[in-house]
Amino acid sequence: MxxxxxxxxxxxxxxxxxxxxxxxxxxxxxxxxxxxxxxxxxxxxxxxxxxxxxxxxxxxxxxxxxxxxxxxxxxxxxxxxxxxxxxxxxxxxxxxxxxxxxxxxxxxxxxxxDPVTARIRAFAAELPDGTAGHVAAFLDRVREVVDTECA
Structure with missing residues (x-):
């Protein structure tokens, strides 16, 4: 269910x-x-x-x-x-x-x-104009949280 x-x-x-x-x-x-x-x-x-x-x-x-x-x-x-x-x-x-x-x-x-990176790059190329920077900034902030956990 x-x-x-x-x-x-x-x-x-x-x-x-x-x-x-x-x-x-x-x-x-x-x-x-x-x-x-x-x-x-x-x-x-x-x-x-x-x-x-x-x-x-x-x-x-x-x-x-x-x-x-x-x-x-x-x-x-x-x-x-x-x-x-x-x-x-x-x-x-x-x-x-x-x-x-x-x-x-x-x-x-x-x-x-790293073929995964190549596929991700292809997906990024399909993002609507003006959104890639926002997505990158969001993911960078997530990465910072992950990198500082238990550090």
């Missing part, structure tokens, strides 16, 4: 965000065991590609800070990305003890690394 209720716009938006958070949690669990690189590995790859596009560099330590995980976890993750042919390492010319993480094949399509 379904209970029909008339929800106001605030309740409708809040419930939609909660459904999104639950779906993200389910996706993260599936990615841990079923479908390729983990969420952290995908985020690391996006960072490496963004830095390369900006003609900048990134170190494993910076990746660890960006992801909020230990250096040891990053080392294992980067080793797997390297073995998969997605990244390479180059010596830092200013400090030969450190290294930079660079994309191995710059022709790698960032959307292929």
């Amino acid at each position: 379904t209970i029909e209720t008339e929800d106001d716009a605030v309740t409708t938006a809040a419930r939609a965000v909660e459904r999104l958070r639950l779906a993200e949690a389910r996706l993260a669990r599936r990615r841990q065991s079923e479908c390729g690189p983990s969420e952290n590995a995908r985020a690391a790859m996006r960072l490496v590609l963004e830095r390369a596009d900006a003609h900048s560099t990134v170190t494993p330590t910076e990746i660890a800070h960006y992801l909020g995980i230990s250096a040891a976890s990053v080392t294992g993750m980067l080793d797997r990305l390297h073995a998969g042919g997605l990244i390479d390492f180059v010596v830092n010319p200013a400090d030969r003890r450190s290294k930079f993480v660079v994309p191995f094949d710059r022709a790698t399509d960032p959307d292929a690394i």
